[in-house]
Amino acid sequence: MAVGEERSPDNGRPCLVRFEPSGLSVTVPAGTLLGDALAQAGLSVPLPCGGQGRCGRCVVQVREGPVRRRSALRLSEADIAAGWALACQTLVSGDLTVWIPPAEERVLRAEAGDRAEKSAPEVVLCEEAGPPWVAAYPLAVEPPSMSDNTPDLERVQRELARQHGLREVRPTLPALSKLPSVLRDGDWKVAAVVERGDWTTPAGPSRLLDVRPTHTDQRVFGLAIDIGTTTVCVYLGDLSTGALVAHASAFNGQIERGEDVISRIIYARQPERAQELKERVVGTINALIDSMVEREGLSPDQIVCATVAGNTTMTHLFLGLEPHYIRLEPYIPAAGRFPPVPAGQLGLHMHPEGLVDCLPAVGAYVGGDITAGVLRSGMHEQEAVTLFIDVGTNGEMVLGNADWLIACACSAGPAFEGAGAVSGMPAVPGAVEQVWIDPRTLEPTWTTIGGEPPLGICGSGMISLLGEMLVTGVIDKSGRLAADGRSPRIRVSEEGPEYVVAWAEATARGRDIVLTETDIQNLLRAKAAIYAGATVLCESVGLAITDVERVLIGGGFGKHIDVEKAILIGLLPDMPWERFTYLGNTSIQGAYLALTCQEARARVDELAAKMTYLELSADNRFMEAFTSALFIPHTDESLFPSVQESLARARGSEPGPGARSEGSSEGGSGD
Amino acid sequence: MALSGLAIYKMLPQTNCKECGFPTCLAFAMKLAARQVELSACPYVSEETKAQLDSAAAPPIRLIALGRDSHKLEVGNETVIFRHEKTFYHQPGLFYRLSTALGDQEFSGLLDQIASYQVERVGVALRVDGVAIQDASGSAETFAKRVAQAAEKELALILISADPAVMEAGLKAVEGRAPLVYAATAENWEKMAALAHQYGAPLAVRGKDGDLEGLAALVQEITSKAKAEDLVLDPGTRGWADTLAAFTKIRRAAIKKNFRSLGYPVIAFPGEGAGADSLEMETMLAAQAIDKYGSLIVLDRFDKAALYSLLTLRQNIYTDPQKPIQVTPGLYEISSPNADSPLLVTTNFSLTYFSVAGEVEGSGRPAWLLVTDSEGMSVLTAWAAGKFDAERIAKAVRASGVTERIKHQKIVIPGFVASISGELEEELAGWEILVGPREAIGIPSFLRQMAA
Amino acid sequence: MSAAVPDVKEIWNGRIVEVTLGAGPDQGGTRRTTVTVGGQNTLPFLHFEGQMPHKPVVAVEVRDQAPDDWSELLVQAWGDVLSDPAAWAARAEELGAEVIALSLDSAHPERGDTGAKEARSTVRRVLEATGIPLIVYGPGQPDKDNEVLVAAAEEAAGERIALGNCEEKNYRTIVAAALANDQLVIAKTPIDVNLAKQLNVLIGDMRLSRDHIIMDPTTGALGYGLEYTYSVMERVRLAALSGDAALQQPMIVTAGYEAWRAKETRTGEGVPAEWGDWRTRSLLWEANTAVTLLETGADIVVLRHPDVIPLVKQAIEGLMQDSPVA
The missing domain is CATH 3.30.420.480 (Domain of unknown function (DUF4445))
Incomplete structure (x- = not known):
């Protein structure tokens, strides 16, 4: 049955709550938190976020009876219709039957229901790739005789033309020097590895790279x-x-x-x-x-x-x-x-x-990794104005569509690649990739890639951690540790103030995994550079960042990026989550596409030629935008309405003085 | 209405032919939007596009020239209300008023002082722009004589008389010199405008007590009937708040509403201000006119100290805020350092300088701060662009003369550029290179440790 | 004769927060007068477009020990009172100061290293010697600021004094002291709109109410970066009036402090003759710095020279005259 949203519950009236599959039941007054009812029944669900409705790990299914929901942030409409509810955010409003899924299912549900999670594919291929640049051609060569004394090379060339239509194939010296013995050892049955041309001269001339006996591996x-x-x-x-x-x-x-x-x-x-x-x-x-x-x-x-x-x-x-x-x-x-x-x-x-x-470069700081990335993104073939951000050390980004493309780079540093932080690491097994912090105890809960004991924190983990630290007040909006004395996890070491994500005994290396204030400042600079670059790029052509219809994200975050947290810390602009797509490592994917598809390789040159390069170091606006973004989520909080809302919710208060009042600024002749 | 780069791009051929000297049509369009290039650089642009772009470029405040050649002063042509929006282009002209009531000696004495006043500030020579000859007696002959006398100097001229006959005598005495005719009023505008037209001179139009509707009507009469186009406005206000209000309204009407009848430079007479009974108050009212939209400022009390403060203020307000905010490179003394005080070096980006200088000062320890010319870049950016390297620092050390003022040979470099210390040692033979903290906030404790 | 002139009034939907310095006996303090600044919903002095309910005020700088690096002109003008902060403050009040800006300079480790006890005593004596509101500045060194400003905040409990400077590096302690004793803070940031806003947000996040915050955008003196302050203050004020709540704090500028650091005011000898008379130049250096900052939104101007006080007050009076301009 559908679960109704009752506005004015009859608080205090006793309600019978039955839990499945255990069959346990308790009687609680209406208005009791479902999570508390669970606890009274001697059952437990994990609450990594401290019961704030942020992590979605306490999901249960209300199969019968009325409840009132405080927040359903983690649930889709379909979930809600099916009775899924967060135990920490749901109040008992009558007699209930509640199903508690097994732990694994809860985790899966939380991740699947997490609309913010964006996964990336491994590779993409051309639909019709056409013939590759280089292929191995099987050849049966007529053995020479006294009457046919054509030399070996010309003999092979003759057969390449006859059997495969390949004319004027020029030999390379290594191929030529091994040709006589390979022909004879292979009993005149060989594979010729021929390069039919390259991207500068696609029609040839062809080159004979290698000859191989047929009994060897013919693949190239x-x-x-x-x-x-x-x-x-x-x-x-x-x-x-x-x-x-x-x-x-x-x-x-x-x-x-x-x-x-x-x-x-x-x-x-x-x-x-x-x-x-x-x-x-x-x-x-x-x-x-x-x-x-x-x-x-x-x-x-x-x-x-x-x-x-x-x-x-x-x-x-x-x-x-x-x-x-x-x-x-x-x-x-x-x-x-x-x-x-x-x-x-x-x-x-x-x-x-x-x-x-x-692959071709466009400017000093926009190189082949970006032209490859654009190729992979396909933005150069779309009508929609798209922003493609490569979250790497150099923080390049491209804005545009099928008509125009403009690119810039903003030195972001390696913070999101896991380098340059005390406990940073790449997105490989053992890396902490998701973190929740309990707002009362400031204790963290994390997941690692591959579920292995933690080794360090990868870029996604950094984003997640930073977001949690902000929401729970571990740091202030300038990224300084602010919860002095509230938890032994916040301490001052030789590196300065830091937060302990995992104590040594829980880790794979037996060393505390920490995030230091310096790490945070590096992350802040990185995210500020990227956001500022995006803003200035948009402004340079007269667009606001909100005019962007799609945002494509590349970078070494592993399989996922948590868009919600990335918005929370002000790395990505505050837009509906469906506008974002995470593509993973776009540079390698673009290179792979260009490698395997001649048509795609030709596109790279075209798009590189039409891409306009905006040099930010000569641009005063960038410095201004950077300082403005060097705050969490941003100095202009009105650019991040969803973050203002969630912070206000987390702190149970009105938005702070950063909020803009209602209405437009008709008279704003200045900013 | 300014067009965005993308809007202009859509009007261009989009062939990326590169013949304009830019790599793509979009790059060219963005330069056009920033008014850094002429449309004529594109050989393939259509006539239609030309017309559209030209109309978008007309200035809302008319450019007015007083005088010609070496004594020419241009004012107006402003495009913004606040300098941070772009920049203020033409700094206000500073004038002194000399009355015909002055005796021969007094007149020429003052005139000489005004004409010869010159002071240098940050490499720029600052001068008075001109004199305003005030008709005090109604005598055309005296007026003409004084005007001719003033015209011997390299100064722009303003002629002040309510009597058209006197004005004509003045104009005749300096034909071709294009002085500002002050002023056409509701009573005399036909004659004054005719004179201005006849002598090719700009014309000031004077309103009453800040009545801008009356002033605009007068301007419309003059421009439509007398064909005078080069105008300067005096809304007739003389106090603090009324002048500020009138000047602000004129500026906004011109720029935000594109209201042509008020789209001219304005003139201020701070010496006539209510309560401007002292040099100080006159000077402070003049400061307001520099701060807020005055284009010509006519002063009554010549005093070098007051003038120097106004010239400095004018130089400040009319610097281009689009250039990176920088401080003047050189050696700065913080808290009166002596020969043993430490020497620190940083770049001339203003925020960098202010943070470093602030922390040094806060530390209570005197120090020398050497600011190098990094073209307004911060330490890391300048280092990245090769503008804060060992060679440049060494050059700055030598040029600063600091070696004659300190006994030691130690220099503290920012922690972010620790990697250049080796090269700097080579460049500065015999010097000890100390690596300071990365952030300015670490300076006080660093200096304490250094002293310990 | 009249023509239709377009209406150029701006409709601002933001307003500057009203901040009251000082508390009289009925509010738990001992001040004979209090000062309220802010409340305007227009750019400075544009009476035709909005209200400016409170005029900007003049504060005068007083130090807890005789300054050893002040210009001779200042030393002569103030005379003996320089060595007694209470007498100095009383004299400043006589000369027209509306607020006393007391600097606990002697607490600096390099300039006396006095502590909380001395700070309490100085604050007490200055309060007793004057009837106007008080701003107390620490020596600008985080540890000592924390020590003496907390002491000052406690000693002046109920007086609604302002504590400065509250900066990004030390704001947590100073805001906590202000919260505990119902005092105000002066939030100072280095000539940058974003930094100014960020500090206000951080302070607001600690739940200090907005009517307890005054911003110091950092003053550049005439000839020494005045234009940066001019533009930053204009931008701050425009954003505030456009509705950006985090920038709607009244602004304080230290025109005296900055102007008297300039070479032009420090010395009368060995400078070009074109610089004119030393005293005239110096007074106008301070006054023109003050005027320019008033034009861009200063609500409290801290001055140094006694003879500049009446000049700046006369300018403010002129600027507050709401004579109708058509």
């Missing part, structure tokens, strides 16, 4: 490589099917030489140090390739092409280009479009003749 593979300032990620794909075969990621080996692009550019001022940085990132990539090749039992020569998406600086350092002028006014990279480079010249562990494709 490509790499999509995302060189992030902080994290490097590699996808290995089967070129003939487009299928993702393996993936791996690791911190960029350059980190030891500086956390951000500026430090690395400065470090690279001497040629030997530039060479060192190049070797470090190639080393990181090679280690990832090696692990995948070994796991899949492949030979490095089977990897015949690679598509690289990196920010402009990372691409420069990877190719060994002079990065210096990226940093200095007027911020000019050596190139926007990069030439095809044989892998052997870069030292990558793959076929040395295979070409490496670095």
Whole structure:
């Protein structure tokens, strides 16, 4: 039966509440909290948020009888219609039958019902990818004779033309040098690995990269490589099917030489140090390739092409280009479009003749990772005005639609990638990804990726934690720890004031997991930079941030981002949750798309050419917007009405002095 | 009505041909919206678009020029009510009034002082813009003589007389000089406007006691019947609140309502103010006129100290707030430092400077603060852009002359740029480079430890 | 002859909060006069478009020990009272001060390091010597501020004094002291609209009511950043009148303190002749700083030189005259 919303309950009247499946029952006065009735019956449901209706973990199903709900924030309309209710937010209004689902189901329900959770897919593919750049062509070659003394190469070329329509295939030297023996060892049945062209000359000429005996593995593979300032990620794909075969990621080996692009550019001022940085990132990539090749039992020569998406600086350092002028006014990279480079010249562990494709950059701080991201997002094909935000170290974003695109970057720092915080880590198993704090005891409850004992906190965990700390008053709106003396978890260590998320004994490493005030300031700067960048980008074309119809989010948050909490801390603009889509690592996905689809690769060049680059360091408005955003959620709280509401609810008070009064500012000639 | 970048983009060819010198049509459109480029840079724009964009660019307050060539003064052409909205473009002209009642010696003595006054402040030479010759006797001959005398100086001129005959004598004495004719009133406007027209001079229009409807009507008469277009307004108010109200209304009517009849610069006479019976009160009323919308300010009491304070105020208010807020680079003394006091270095972004200087001052320990020219960027931003590196800091140390004022060779750099200390040691041979705290808030305890 | 002129009145839907400094015997204090500022719903002195129920007031700076780095002009003008804060405050009141701004300078660790006891005694003596409201400033060093301002707040319980400066780094203690003793705070931020607003929000989040907060946007003197304060104050006031509740606090400016730090006022020798007479220049330096800040929204102007008091008061009187302008 449907559960009615009774406005004026007859408080005090005794009501019989029966719990299923246990069959226990209690009699309580009307107006009793369902959670209290549960406790009286000797039953318990967890209340990680301290009974504030924020986490949705105490969900039960009211199968019969009337209740009154204080809040149904975590429940959809369909849930409510089906009788689902939060025990901590529901008052008994009559005789009831209540079903308590098993713990696992409650967790699943809470997560599924959490409309704010956005999940990302692994890869997307072109619907019609067309033929790959490189493929292995089986060839049956007529053995030579005294009457047909055509040399081996011409013989293979003749058959490639005859059997596969491939004309004027130019051999590479390594292929040519092994050709005679492979032909004879393979009894004149071989596979020719041919590159039919590249993105600069799609129609050819074709190149013969390799010849293989037929009894060996004929598959050929490509790499999509995302060189992030902080994290490097590699996808290995089967070129003939487009299928993702393996993936791996690791911190960029350059980190030891500086956390951000500026430090690395400065470090690279001497040629030997530039060479060192190049070797470090190639080393990181090679280690990832090696692990995948070994796991899949492949030979490095089977990897015949690679598509690289990196920010402009990372691409420069990877190719060994002079990065210096990226940093200095007027911020000019050596190139926007990069030439095809044989892998052997870069030292990558793959076929040395295979070409490496670095996706085009738009400006000094908007690189191939972003053009790849836009490709992945598909915003360049939509009518709707879309904002695409890549929440990474450099905090790039793109605004626009099919008609126009404008991009900017705002140095956000690595805070959301788990670097630069005492207990920060990437979104891998063991990372705390969700946190609730009980507002009375200030005790936290958390979940980790993979349910393993906690190792540290990833970006999503940081967002979640920061939001909870704000709502429960652990920090004030400037991010300073404010609940002095209210809990042993708030303490002052050598690093300064901090909050203990997990005591050493509960963790995988036996060390307290903490969030320090300095970490919080870094997170604040990161979120402020991103929000400010988004605001200024919109304003630069005369739009308000609320004019944005869709927000696409990329970044290394793992599988989820909690949009609600991201809005709560002012990282994302306050908009209906359905306008947000989380895409995960858009850079690697875009690179993978460009790797596996010629059509998509052509699109990247097109969209890069029409993207306008807005340089924020020359923009006074950015500094202003940044200071304004350096507050939780924002100095102008009227931009975050939903946050004002939830804070007022959490603190049981009227909105504070930050609230704007009703009505528009007709006379506002100033701001 | 200003158009947004996107609105302009939609009127452009959208071919991204790059011939305008910008990488995309949108980039060009944004520059157009910010009025940083001319539409003519686009070879493919349509006539229709041209017409639309031109009409969006007309200034709401007319630009008026007094004088020509070296003594030319331009006022007006303002586009905003508050300077933070964009900037105030043409600083008000400061004038001194010299009466024909003055004796020969007194007149030329004052005139010389006014004309020769020049003082430098932050690298800019500040001067008086002109003199206003006040007809006190009704004698055309005396007036013409004094006007001619004033015209020998490099000064803009205002001619003040209610008598058209006297005015004409003055104008004739300085033909081609385009002085401001002060003033057309409801009584004499036809003759005054005719004179202004005849001599190619701008014309002040004087209303009564802040009656702006009367003033606007007079302006409409003059512009429609006498064909005078270069006007300056005097709403006739002389006190504090009434002048503020009148000037504010004129500015708002012009800019917010695009009301052409009040779209002209305004003139103030603080020396005539109710209660302006002292140099101080006259100067303070003049300060109000600088702060709030005065375009020409005619003073009666020449005093160097008062003038210097007004010139400084004018320079302050008319700086461009769109430029990063910066302080002047150089060596700052905080709490009277001596030869043993520590030397700290930071950038010239104002917020950075204020936080650092504030904390040093709060620490109670005297110190030298060297502010480098980072073009208004904060420490991290400047470091990122190569504007706060070892080379620049070393150069600033040498240029500041601090080495002659301190006995030690230690310099404290911000914690955020700890990485440059090695290079700075190379640049500043023999110096000890100390890495200070990252945030200004850590300075007091840092200085305490340093002294310990 | 008359033409239709468009109506340029702004309709503001925000109003500045009324803040009362000082409490008389019927409110639990001992002040003969109290001061109320704020309440306006218009930009400064635009009487044609809204009300400005309270005029801006003049406060005069008094220190708890004789300043050793003040301009000779100030030392001469005040004379002997500089070494006795009670006498100094009484003299300031005679000269027209409407509020005393007492600075507990001697509590600074480098300038005397006096403590709570001395602070209580000074506050008591100044209160007894005057009948006007009091602002008490700490030495600007967080630990000592906390110590002496809490003492001052307790000593002056019932007097509705203002405690300054309450800044982002120390606001929690000072607000707590204000809450416990029903005093006001002066919320000071460094020349930035956002920072000003943030501090007001933080203070509000501690439940100090809005009629207990006065903002100090940080003053730049004439020639030394005055234009930044001018623009920041205009922006603060525009936002407040447009309805931004977190910026609707009255503003205090320290025109005297800033103007007298300038080279132009500190010294009469070795400066260009074009700078004119030292005393005239100095007085006008302070007065023109004050006028400019009054024009942009100052509600309390803290002055230093006795002869500037009547000048600024005369300007305020002129600005408050609501003579109709058509």
